[in-house]
Amino acid sequence: MKKISVSVLTTALGCALAAQPVQYVNPFIGSDGMGHTFPGACVPFGGIQLSPDTDTIPHNVEGRYQNRVYDYCAGYRHSDGTIVGFSHRHLSGTGHSDLGDILLMPTTGEVKLVPGTKDCPESGYRSRFNHESETASPGSYEVTLDDYGIRAELTATQRVGVHRYTYPAGEAQNIILDLGHGIYGYDGKVRWSTLRVENDTLLTGFRLTNGWSRTNYTYFAISFSKPIRDYGCKDRKKSLYSGFWRRFDIEHNFPDMAGRDLAAWFTFDAGEPVTVKVAISAVDASGAVRNLEAEAAGSFEEIASSAEAAWNSRLGRFTVEGTEAEKTMFYTSLYHTLINPSVYMDVDGRYRGVDGNIHEAKGFTNYTVFSLWDTYRAEHPFLGVFFPSENADMIRSMVAHYQQSAVGMLPVWSLMGNEGWCMSGYHAVPVIADAIVNGTYSDNGEALEAMVATSRVGFYEGVAEYMAKGYVPYDVSDTGASTTLEYSYDDWAIYAAAVKAGREDLAAEYKKRAQNYRNLYDPSIGYARPRYSDGSFKKDFDIDQTYGEGFIEGNSRNFSFHVPQDVAGLIPLMGGEKAFLKKLEDLFAMDLDPKYYADNEDIEKECLVGGYVHGNEPSHHVPYLFAWTSKPWLTQYWVREIINRMYREGIDGLGGNDDCGQMSAWYLFSAMGFYPVCPGSGQYVIGAPYLPYIKIELASGKTLEIKADGVSDKNRYVKSLKINGRLLNRLYVNYDEIMDGGIWEFEMSSRPSKTKNMNKPYSLTIQK
Amino acid sequence: MKKISVSVLTTALGCALAAQPVQYVNPFIGSDGMGHTFPGACVPFGGIQLSPDTDTIPHNVEGRYQNRVYDYCAGYRHSDGTIVGFSHRHLSGTGHSDLGDILLMPTTGEVKLVPGTKDCPESGYRSRFNHESETASPGSYEVTLDDYGIRAELTATQRVGVHRYTYPAGEAQNIILDLGHGIYGYDGKVRWSTLRVENDTLLTGFRLTNGWSRTNYTYFAISFSKPIRDYGCKDRKKSLYSGFWRRFDIEHNFPDMAGRDLAAWFTFDAGEPVTVKVAISAVDASGAVRNLEAEAAGSFEEIASSAEAAWNSRLGRFTVEGTEAEKTMFYTSLYHTLINPSVYMDVDGRYRGVDGNIHEAKGFTNYTVFSLWDTYRAEHPFLGVFFPSENADMIRSMVAHYQQSAVGMLPVWSLMGNEGWCMSGYHAVPVIADAIVNGTYSDNGEALEAMVATSRVGFYEGVAEYMAKGYVPYDVSDTGASTTLEYSYDDWAIYAAAVKAGREDLAAEYKKRAQNYRNLYDPSIGYARPRYSDGSFKKDFDIDQTYGEGFIEGNSRNFSFHVPQDVAGLIPLMGGEKAFLKKLEDLFAMDLDPKYYADNEDIEKECLVGGYVHGNEPSHHVPYLFAWTSKPWLTQYWVREIINRMYREGIDGLGGNDDCGQMSAWYLFSAMGFYPVCPGSGQYVIGAPYLPYIKIELASGKTLEIKADGVSDKNRYVKSLKINGRLLNRLYVNYDEIMDGGIWEFEMSSRPSKTKNMNKPYSLTIQK
Secondary structure, X not given: OOOOOHHHHHHHHOOOOOOOHHHHOOOOOOOOOOOOOOOOEOOOOOOOOEEEEOOOOOOOOOOOOXXXXXXXXXOOOOOOOEEOEEEOOOOOXXXXXXXXXXXXXXXXXXXXXXXXXXXXXXXXXOEEEOHHHOEEEOOEEEEEEOOOOEEEEEEEOOOEEEEEEEOOOOOOEEEEEXXXXXXXXXXXXXXXXXXXXXXXXXXXXXXXXXXXXXXXXXXXXXXXXXXXXXXXXXXXXXXXXXXXXXXXXXXXXXXXXXXXXXXXXXXXXXXXXXXXXXXEEOOOHHHHHHHHHHHOOOOHHHHHHHHHHHHHHHHOOEEEEOOHHHHHHHHHHHHHHOOOOEEOOOOOOEEEOOOOOEEEOOOOOOEEOEEHHHHOOOHHHHHHHHOHHHHHHHHHHHHHHHHHOOXXXXXXXXXXXXXXXXXXXXXXXXXXXXXXXHOOOOOOXXXXXXXXHHOOOOOOOOHHHHHHHOOOOOOOOOOHHHHHHHHHHHHHHHHXXXXXXXXXXXXXXXXXXXXXXXXXXXXXXXXEOOEOOOOOEOOOOOOOOOOOOOOOOOOHHHHOOOOOOOHHHHHHHOOHHHHHXXXXXXXXXOOOOHHHOOOOOOOOHHHEEOOEEOOOHXXXXXXXXXXXXXXXXXXXHHHHHHHHHHEOOOOOOEOOOOOOOHHHHHHHHHHHOEEOOOOOOOEEEEOOOOOOEEEEEOOOOOEEEEEOOOOOOOOOEEEEEEEOOEEOOEOEEEHHHHHHOEEEEEEEEOOOOOOOOOEOOOOHHHOO | OOOOOHHHHHHHHOOOOOOOXXXXXXXXXXXXXXXXXXXXXOOOOOOOOEEEEOOOOOOOOOOOOOHHHHHOOOOOOOOOOEEOEEEOOOOOOOOOOOOOOOEEEEEOOOOOOOOOOOOOHHHOOOEEEOHHHOEEEOOEEEEEEOOOOEEEEEEEOOOEEEEEEEOOOOOOEEEEXXXXXXXXXXXXXXXXXXXXXXXXOEEEEEEEEOOOOOOEEEEEEEEEOOOOOEXXXXXXXXXXXXXXXXXXXXXXXXXXXXXXXXXXXXXXXXXXXXXXXXXXXXXXHHHHHHHHHHHOOOOHHHHHHHHHHHHHHHHOOEEEEOOHHHHXXXXXXHHHHOOOOEEOOOOOOEEEOOOOOEEEOOOOOOEEOEEHHHHOOOHHHHHHHHOHHHHHHHHHHHHHHHHHOOOOOOOOEXXXXXXXXXXXXXXXXXXXXHHHHHOOOOOOOHHHHHHHHHOOOOOOOOHHHHHHHOOOOOOOOOOHHHHHHHHHHHHHHHHHHHHHHOOHHHHHHXXXXXXXXXXXXXXXXXXXXXEOOOOOEOOOOOOOOOOOOOOOXXXXXXXXXXOOOOHHHHHHHOOHHHHHHHHHHHHHHOOOOXXXXXXXXXXXXXXXXXXXXXXXXXXXXXXXXXXXXXXXXXXXXXXXXXXXXXXXXXXXXXXXXXXXXXXXXXXHHHHHOEEOOOOOOOEEEEOOOOOOEEEEEOOOOOEEEEEOOOOOOOOOEEEEEEEOOEEOXXXXXXXXXXXXXXXXXXXXXXXOOOOOOOEOOOOHHHOO
């Protein structure tokens, strides 16, 4: 892969300019292997992610996943040799797939209306491509489609994807619009689609999909920079009623198309390139037209330049020193944290709620794509600290979701105005609690009400039993053990928010619920273990087995440490300080028998550090738990190990799904030297900076400088930390200390600092 | 069938009251045989037609019609022994089928989620019923569901269907909601559906269907009069994604349902009846809730009483004398003319346009269901005379349709915010011209523009060739001959509107196009005959064959008379006065060889009067063409024959599809003694009254009395007509003469009146 971004070229021409942060972003990182990121064009938190799709693997007929579907969550695999086309919405780093909406593909020659296969691209409209011709930079993507000699350039605004197709001179120009294309594109995902030719440069249309986003409305408006010469379509699953056919040739120049699996083609005269602007709305086609008019008036260059400027302004709030590779990893991680959640609202403030109705977002921007099981850990805490106004609007979006929800719950996995119910817990709660406690979201009572109501929905995975017994029985849910640990932490978050709100009644209730984790630990092994309704523990239990043992995306060896709210309370349950520390040390140092991950699509050897699985999230805070033990420096050791092994500059550089920025946010916090082990506590546990210098322009206008002179793999240990000249005698910093900015000086060392009497971070049961 | 309506019972109790017109309406007329009417509850032009469906015949897999589908256009066949349930939208008398939206069925005992079969109703939720228990009256319908002992009563408002289900005492009460049910319900018609339980008495939801109405959005809100005890659902075509299943039992008490083929059940405690109110909106669920709140606040009785009052106020504008059977036929016909078109707009004025977008109807009520190939002939002319404000709003709806149409045309067959392209011509044009010429629709130029633009859409069935050659070649359209005749008349209507608007340029252009009919008549046979592009006539031509000879729903023997705008110009082409008259006389008197209709679902022997086909519309004006000949009294003879044979009191009493009121409007005009042979001419050709006395309260407030003392099958001939005492020396009356009201005295006789020198009605080529 040759990484030449537009901005690099710009800088080459104007060499007096300082390097811009977008130059350090490599959107291809994570686009192969496990990362599941896409290389295409978007703006920060934009509703459009315009990116090439290299394959469309359907489900097989039994409705089971084909293995390959998992690989195509972002539509693009760097190892593929063909591009199917460019579609407008992609998830960044998820482990479940959907979207790939509104695919365009420029071609020349004979019009083909099927995508064709990888092995035989000539059988359809797809084209071979070569990575030598491919460049990507935040907000822009370019590639040459070798089969047609077409140069395709992409850029985006919040709601509009912009394409420029430069065809070989003299060749008649085709554009294919495949409304049947989709990621997770099983047969029947597209329930219906319509397409209108409004005039010779404007199309509007709609499709309704039933993918992971259960009822997903995608309206669109497409403008071309030059007139359509000729057009047509084919409904590859022809609808029944024949009235249209009797009066028209509905497959040729008929402006009112519809179908279950519609592919349309448009031809243009040879000559200048075609610029195509595609606006999307979940509300209606009028909304899409308004989005188009409001955001995409300029030329391709102007829009691309605006997209780049939007990235530079966000990325540029961070200045780092390090090698080129280190800068690339830092800015690419930062880029990945700012893709999802995504704006889900028209320019006029209208959006489609989870109730399917059209709402107006009054005083906030509505967002979707809340992968909360992942992102409550570091992504939202990161946004809460560094992009607090966007994070607050995301919380407003979550509260609106609750108010519109038939189930009466905050989002679990919010996806395009739908609830996807992926993974477990009710982790919107800690996201909100974190913002309430830190004061970045001001609650009028609505959010706390939503948090409490969500935690009381008895028919949601074992909640009724959890409330009655203090745990989710294994006979009620086969992931009851991990779910109990998650509910217990989420309940602590309600406690924290209730304390902040002065709601003593709720605080007392949820302080109790927050200790439900205690019900799971089996003293005979010192690990969490699923229990049946009758109170007995599951027999024949294997703490290293991920599936079938009561946990989700984590085994007991990892998940047992998931009590971020009360590590001090957990230690005795795992056998006391010595045993706890040994278990923690063993976790990172052990060899995990390959039988435990050989057949698991979520875990590859590359995701492992000993028995610690970084590719799945439940352990993300675990390397920081040494702060509660007598060997806090082991956090400094292992965090650097994890960064070195799991974050590599390369297309397969991510050691697991990026999960909507969670993996990247973990990196960013860790690289800065602190991590939100327990979001909602207002504390960030200190690790060690990965880079020698990081400067951050805070949203408040203040500046935070983090210095770690001489830091290296060798000098990975923190000897001391001075905050604005004051030596810290704690293993954590407080939110306010970050916000106050100033200068943090880490003194690094090649040997662990064994300073005694450092104050340990928060634990529920040792607080007053 | 035992016809006891609610109102009959009311009258029996309060016997001092005069008979109300609803008592004479028998909604079962046409509900078997060819009528395709439904017996259920609606209000005049209401958007709800709540009626029992007795079967749901799917298409077979090849996508061809099964013969039986044709029988179920209105969902109900009187000859069936089981009811599947009660659904909310039905077409009245069409020959194509759709709708059957949102089916409810009350049951007791075990919940079943499939409809079951006619032969084995126990295999599903359907029930046997007996016509002895069944009553219907305008606005109300009742039946006992024998398998469950449930009494079901239905009534309606404009936008809300109201059900009252009385269950056997002590029995737990079920209601099935089958979102997969539909008329024209082939596999896959329902593209998607959602269902939310908002609280224990309110549901909301949505379904998108691809039926004859190509992209049909049906949002709904359902309120129950007592709390739901327990509920659940099954998606009979289970969707793929399993996230919901991992967290919930989504088939039981899960309030956020969705699926491709969703059937839901609700149970209620034994005891009082359940009243269910179902509001429909094409806009959104919020719109449905507002419709519910605005229209359905009252009790079942109050709503039923309002529905009856709405009918009485419309029907009551006509007072007739005659036998009970004659009154039944008159008022039932009047009832049938006032069902379609139907309101298609929420109470707040929002509606879904043919562009799929939401529009607001400013200053008018938006309507749908324009079966214009049928209804331009008599239905709209009838509404234009007697219900002019509704007809004017229908025209406004048509103009809005044009403005939203991607094709740039006025409606051809408007169906639920869609264009169905059924049948041929652009017959919105004469409907509008009729209203413009009569002054019941005031055009600001928009309508004329729409008419002209519609007639110039070159890619619509042969229009480009028609404009170039003066006829639609048979090689371009296999119904090119009838289409040429239809375009030619429609063009005349544009001419008439252009004259009225003072647009001489357009008048000249369309006066010319109005004579294109001339290009079709083959002098060797004196009938219209399809021509190829090269000008040659089709060889091996059979004037009695309906299909494959260049005509649609009519053979050349009938269709050749379809030149209503220029009968005087037509006569020479058919061989001159003597030959023309003979052909006309033969048409009614001949025997048609059964081979010409044996395999034709549109024509049965009962639809025929000689070779004249009353069941299909193209000949409806033909019995009146004697007015242009030397034997005008033959109109009087044959019109009475047609009424006697084609309009019989009985479930199979209609001699053809009622076609959204066209058949009934033909009857009403004919029974009053005049008929709009050429809508747009302002003239109504005189036949003879069928009844001795009809009094009409005109919309202007004036009264028109039509007297025909002594009229009978014997005294079927008109000796003279005096209008307000003035003897008429014409064979037609003018629009203004109807509107002026007063008294029309027909003197009837048993012998034809051979008065000479009666002025003949309008013909284009003999006008100055």
